[in-house]
Amino acid sequence: MPELKLADTESLKSGLPAWFDLAIGNSILQYGQRLAARQLLVNTLGNIAIRSHCPYWRREVVYTKYRGVSLEECGLEHLAVLDLQSNKLLHGRFRPSVGHQMHREIMRCRSDVNATVHLHPNDVISFFAVMRWQEMEYVSNDTALVMGKPPCILGEGVNIELDVSAIRQCAHDTNCIVMPGHGITSFGRDLSEAFHRAVAFTAEITRLITSQCLSAATGKSVLYTSEEQVRQMYELGEQVIYGSQLK
Template sequence: MSRIAKSQLIHYSRKAHERGLTAAFGGNLSLLFGGLVFIKSTGAVMDELNAGDIAVIDLDGRQVSGVRPSSEYRMHLAIYREREDVRAVVHLHPPYSIAASTMAGKELPIITPEAELYLGRIPVAEFRPAGTRELAEKVAEAIKESDAVIMERHGIVTVGRTLREAFYRAELVEESAKLWYLAERR
């Protein structure tokens, strides 16, 4: 499984960069399998990610591999603890979502039927510094009843039973933010 998990993380990390959902070092994806979390390492670049850039940690945050996990590992772990149904977490820095986070209030309005069906609602979590326990707690609280969260001035987090599901939810969040932003600017 570790080879498959790493392959999926590489595929969707590169796809996120190709689609403009994140840039450079920003963002991180993870998969939970067999009590272990496979997650992008700290400092790895999304469109250059390779198997050596993927860290493995346990659910207590202890390193299993020789690679240091992303500084956002606390947030990923908090989500896995909060939601037993979640097996994948996608955290990206898409531009329209970040812009909307400064204007939308406590929740991004849902515009399309597709977003209504696959996301339901998109809460906006109040700003907390990146990589902190405070941010992890805010996001875990917001994700209790939603599969997507926008973090004020930071990015988005989406979850799913698979990495594919979490990734396409991230695309829907950014599409929703873009449509809302464009409608607000007219």
């Protein structure tokens, strides 16, 4: 193993090894602040994870924050890097929370997934605590385009942070896993995609709550998007949302 060298002044100040990818580290901080600005962070338990190939270690690694600090308060000194396969800590003072095994398992199951976002949004938890939906319905005509696939709504009490076995059964068929009473985990090819799916799903839940409150107040029924429209949106999402970026 070659001797580690500090890459630049910024790395030197942060005490980061030369192989640490500052662009990845800074993106976690940036998107953490974007989530905070949307009031989607609650205490220290939400997280972001990003997969990258590290030439120094010659393997795939995962960048994430360690346990005990909020994404809202996170700095480069609060980030950890772990081996994707072995979960060995390669950099950082502390390991991430136990929920990191959920992020790892999603990436292990989906080679196309390079980023995950885990949140505990108030509206999502409140909605599923009352409605107990097993399948998703929409009132908007755009959320399904962003999601790309139906969300996987787990049964009550299923915690994939503690038991990842359920991930293997649904990871290929969804881009967002919902744990009623706990929160959501969205994923994508990059952090931007995972972020947009997290905020789009949360926004849709807020629309559903508002629509149902208005329905109760006015006596008018909620107009949900038809199953056929939703199916078409899932199919067209790649072209409509990301088509200009495809080669």
